[in-house]
Amino acid sequence: MTVLAEQTKYIGAAPRQLTLAQRIAERWPAWGSIFIGYFVLLIIYFPILWLMILSVSSEPLTGFAGDWTLRWYDDMLYGTGQREGEAYAVNSRVFDPLLLSLKLAFITAALCMVASLLIGPILPRVRFRGPLLLGYLMPLMVPGIVASVSLFLFYRLGLHWKMGEWSLGLAHFVWAFPFALLAMLVVSSRFDTRLLEAAADLGASPWRRFWDIQVPILKPGIFAAGFFGFLLSFNELPFSIFMRAGDITLPIYLWIQSGAHNSSVPLIFALSTLITIASIVLTFIAIKVAFGEKTVTVKKIRTA
Amino acid sequence: MALAEHAAGMNLRQFLPRMSAGIWSLSGFTFLWFIGIVVPLIGILLFSFLQTKGIKVQWDLTIKAYEKLFFYGGGPLIGRTIRIAATMTVIELLFAFPFALWLAKGAKNQNLKLITFTLLTVPFFLSPVARVIVWRSVMSVQGLVNTALLDIGIVSEPVEWLIFSEFAVHLGYLGQYFPAMVWPIFLSIALIDDEYLEASKDLGASRFRTLVHVILPLSLPGIVAGIIFSFVPMLGDTVVPQQMGGGNVMMISHNVYTMIGAANFVMAAALSAIILAIMLAFQVVLWAALRPVGGINNVFASLHR
Numbered sequence: 001m002t003v004l005a006e007q008t009k010y011i012g013a014a015p016r017q018l019t020l021a022q023r024i025a026e027r028w029p030a031w032g033s034i035f036i037g038y039f040v041l042l043i044i045y046f047p048i049l050w051l052m053i054l055s056v057s058s059e060p061l062t063g064f065a066g067d068w069t070l071r072w073y074d075d076m077l078y079g080t081g082q083r084e085g086e087a088y089a090v091n092s093r094v095f096d097p098l099l100l101s102l103k104l105a106f107i108t109a110a111l112c113m114v115a116s117l118l119i120g121p122i123l124p125r126v127r128f129r130g131p132l133l134l135g136y137l138m139p140l141m142v143p144g145i146v147a148s149v150s151l152f153l154f155y156r157l158g159l160h161w162k163m164g165e166w167s168l169g170l171a172h173f174v175w176a177f178p179f180a181l182l183a184m185l186v187v188s189s190r191f192d193t194r195l196l197e198a199a200a201d202l203g204a205s206p207w208r209r210f211w212d213i214q215v216p217i218l219k220p221g222i223f224a225a226g227f228f229g230f231l232l233s234f235n236e237l238p239f240s241i242f243m244r245a246g247d248i249t250l251p252i253y254l255w256i257q258s259g260a261h262n263s264s265v266p267l268i269f270a271l272s273t274l275i276t277i278a279s280i281v282l283t284f285i286a287i288k289v290a291f292g293e294k295t296v297t298v299k300k301i302r303t304a
Numbered sequence: 305m306a307l308a309e310h311a312a313g314m315n316l317r318q319f320l321p322r323m324s325a326g327i328w329s330l331s332g333f334t335f336l337w338f339i340g341i342v343v344p345l346i347g348i349l350l351f352s353f354l355q356t357k358g359i360k361v362q363w364d365l366t367i368k369a370y371e372k373l374f375f376y377g378g379g380p381l382i383g384r385t386i387r388i389a390a391t392m393t394v395i396e397l398l399f400a401f402p403f404a405l406w407l408a409k410g411a412k413n414q415n416l417k418l419i420t421f422t423l424l425t426v427p428f429f430l431s432p433v434a435r436v437i438v439w440r441s442v443m444s445v446q447g448l449v450n451t452a453l454l455d456i457g458i459v460s461e462p463v464e465w466l467i468f469s470e471f472a473v474h475l476g477y478l479g480q481y482f483p484a485m486v487w488p489i490f491l492s493i494a495l496i497d498d499e500y501l502e503a504s505k506d507l508g509a510s511r512f513r514t515l516v517h518v519i520l521p522l523s524l525p526g527i528v529a530g531i532i533f534s535f536v537p538m539l540g541d542t543v544v545p546q547q548m549g550g551g552n553v554m555m556i557s558h559n560v561y562t563m564i565g566a567a568n569f570v571m572a573a574a575l576s577a578i579i580l581a582i583m584l585a586f587q588v589v590l591w592a593a594l595r596p597v598g599g600i601n602n603v604f605a606s607l608h609r
Contacts, residue, residue, distance in 0.1 A: 033402030118330070
């Protein structure tokens with residue numbers, strides 16, 4: 001197992017004069033682990049960046065960039081692309097899934113915000129919090145496809161309910177809620193319950209204590225839950241595969257199209273690029289809100 | 305309300321109105337969650353012992369589904385899926401632990417840390433298809449990598465196993481699940497008090513001893529979480545085997561999809577149930593390993609710090 005020389009300050013041997021060779025020998029585990037970490041990050045980001053570059057190249061399927069063109073975006077948006085006499089009518093085929101995905105993402109976000117606000121503040125303070133948390137986190141501990149099949153068989157074959165948008169919403173909620181709950185717990189388990197005691201002593205009703213104290217303090221957690229819900233739902237695939245009737249969400253559209261070994265793939269490059277950029281922007285906002293608001297709220301409370 | 309009596313550390317009489325509202329919503333939600341989610345998840349174990357006609361369930365217990373599953377090559381399929389997922393989990397752990405250790409205790413540059421955290425967060429929210437689709441064109445026989453290799457002269461003819469092979473599936477998994485391994489390990493190491501490390505040093509422990517006897521045990525919850533969060537989704541990944549394996553590397557997700565498509569519900573259930581049973585057993589062992597350091601309740605304690 002690698003030992004980090006960076007930690008010399010804490011764990012290392014007594015200070016001594018080192019030759020260059022000794023210093024290199026001392027530090028290579030640290031440099032090695034740093035190199036491996038950033039190398040894997042490169043493996044993560046190279047395909048994403050290359051995807052964006054290829055989406056404005058004329059021959060994306062070869063993997064080579066160049067001969068810049070916006071043709072694939074044009075095809076995707078207007079469905080008017082003419083290629084060797086072929087007419088692409090992708091317009092509504094792209095926008096219907098997009099609208100459905102947005103709708104589901106908003107619903108999932110709202111459900112996640114409400115549910116984590118109901119559960120988050122109380123969960124750290126009950127006796128069976130461990131087992132309860134395990135139950136809530138169960139969708140994280142079961143492979144997506146297994147969970148998806150289980151839910152499908154239970155509702156469709158067990159209860160004979162028809163799949164539809166409700167089941168897609170349910171599936172997305174099941175997938176996103178554990179993350180939203182964890183985000184909320186980060187904030188709510190630090191919540192100082194003495195604030196509620198003080199409010200009660202001053203005669204605030206339960207509703208006022210909830211609305212004027214809990215909600216403002218937990219706001220970063222609520223926002224984080226909403227963002228988690230939105231983004232996780234928007235890009236969700238494994239649960240959606242079975243929990244739908246004929247509905248096609250954007251990830252399902254991408255999955256079906258990319259599975260086909262044919263020429264409509266260039267459009268997916270353009271579409272994926274737009275989704276990726278939108279997701280990155282939203283993630284930045286989420287990070288800012290989750291980590292920025294917290295300090296603001298604390299300051300407000302201190303000055304209030 | 306049994307739960308209300310257990311509410312710890314609160315003056316119940318004073319907080320009865322709020323507590324009861326909170327407890328009510330907690331128990332109501334928990335009830336729905338367990339009936340609607342946990343029961344179906346466990347229920348697939350039962351379902352795999354039934355038979356169906358169309359979408360009608362016949363309530364006689366039988367192991368026909370399992371017999372068929374293994375007759376049609378379910379064994380090697382499950383074996384391959386677990387082998388690939390386990391291999392990549394070990395590799396991710398070996399790559400992620402030193403990196404997380406450096407991030408938590410070694411890295412001094414705050415800006416670099418912030419950028420790294422962001423880079424590790426963003427991939428969670430990207431479409432899995434968008435994250436791997438490019439490999440197919442980059443690694444293909446006439447693709448970027450092969451052309452480069454040929455031009456440099458490392459190989460004399462195109463390398464074919466770069467895509468639609470087990471190598472490609474492993475590569476796809478490496479990027480897809482690295483952040484899921486780094487984050488929990490990072491969080492658990494970051495929570496270790498620097499004073500413990502100082503104490504270990506003052507008592508004369510070498511860095512290696514400190515790593516094995518102080519850092520490793522204290523970061524065990526993070527390691528376990530990291531293993532679960534990468535091994536579990538790898539087993540059921542739908543995108544990587546399809547995009548990178550391209551039909552040459554069959555894993556369970558594709559077969560489950562085909563079986564459901566062919567209305568062969570019970571076999572899909574049997575395949576899923578085997579994976580679920582393996583997962584549950586695996587996690588019982590892991591959580592048992594966590595008992596000495598406080599088990600699941602430790603999560604709340606660590607959140608509180």
